[in-house]
Amino acid sequence: MLPVKRGFVESPEPEPERQLRADARRNRERVLAAAEQVFAESGLKGQIEEVARRAGVGVGTVCRNFPTKQALVEAVLTSMYESLVNQALVALEHPDPGAAFEQFFVALPEFQARHRALGEQMANELELPSSAQPLREQLTAALTELVTRAQASGAIRADIGPADVSMLFAGIAHATAIAGELQPVLRERYVRIVLDGMRPRDASTLPGRPLDFAQLRRMKQRRKP
Amino acid sequence: MLPVKRGFVESPEPEPERQLRADARRNRERVLAAAEQVFAESGLKGQIEEVARRAGVGVGTVCRNFPTKQALVEAVLTSMYESLVNQALVALEHPDPGAAFEQFFVALPEFQARHRALGEQMANELELPSSAQPLREQLTAALTELVTRAQASGAIRADIGPADVSMLFAGIAHATAIAGELQPVLRERYVRIVLDGMRPRDASTLPGRPLDFAQLRRMKQRRKP
């Protein structure tokens, strides 16, 4: 790998950006936008042909820009993660740790529900596009920070790990994904319930230990073979 | 076709049970058992060929007993629902309504997690086999009863509907489905948290209204077309 950066002897890299013809660039954008839509509403089972249709191009065009479906999915997911990381950073700016946590705890399930493909990816930890890896790490870091601060301020109980929170996020998002127009209300209801459940309670300890992202990752990887 | 059987004027019934040959009956059982396994661990995407392999028969045999994959799935799901209804009825016998509710609230996510296909079915409300319809209704009735009683006894807050509970069940099951050996502990953790969140709290009301199964069904049906 060795990501050598500037000047010097160029490695035979796959030339990052060949200049695209103007119309080609435009089409590429349209495809991305269409894909975002389709995967948002149909999840990862959204079809290439549908993407092409909505973008107003032929399937060939889709497949030239993104040689494989996986590539297309990755492109979309990467931009999702970007947006998500931003939301986390915004929440972190909130002065009150409890409110910061709550803000993000409301925003994430909403986001996951709005973008089904993202929800599926985060839940199942399907191969992560390498391009999203650093984003993913930023996200877990931010989430960990949110949790830690909230705990320090006494907003949520101490025996909950950051990955526990992530799991509960995913659960809510998944459960409410099927709801139609009621979705936002239901999500709010369940977020409320779970938040209440996470508040400190004296004289009670959760079974097991707080779950962190390292464990979570290990768990998921063990499921592959 | 016209499988005229014995003398008389046969009514055009789909003759419920043609006597199966001994070996055929045995094979049918094996197929069902294998299917249960496969769908339990792989969900609805489990493959016919895998079922055949585990049952030690050819795909032809599977497809003769269950002319379509859907039919096979339905057979398995029906038996799942049976078992589930039983668990609900057992819980209902518990004298303490709060404990009864809790008992089932622990058992259902575990069951859903152990049988991925069931979880997927219950979450997505895919076409329900007509054979399971009455079971399904028994289940919702029992669950409604459990919730109502628990509320009457003050074990859980009043502004939660039976279908809310069902959604939260499904969320936990889904979230923990990916965990490996940690699954049981995690499930217990999250059940605990959600249960805590459902306890009565003065001076707070959930947004929206309690969700009942009629609404839930309507919601899901609206997603089809």
Added chain:
DNA sequence: GCGGAAGTGGAACTGGGCTTCCGGATAAAG
């Protein structure tokens, strides 16, 4: 045992979705 109906395995077929391919269209350079 024997005959034939019932059952079996797995190869062949089918359909749906992803990917490839190429003749024709189009933007950019001269």
Added chain:
DNA sequence: CTTTATCCGGAAGCCCAGTTCCACTTCCGC
């Protein structure tokens, strides 16, 4: 306006499940 590298559409090919089919085997009543 001509040229030409680039890009486009969508038909054709491929692959992976599910389903069908039939020559062969197995069970069971005689």
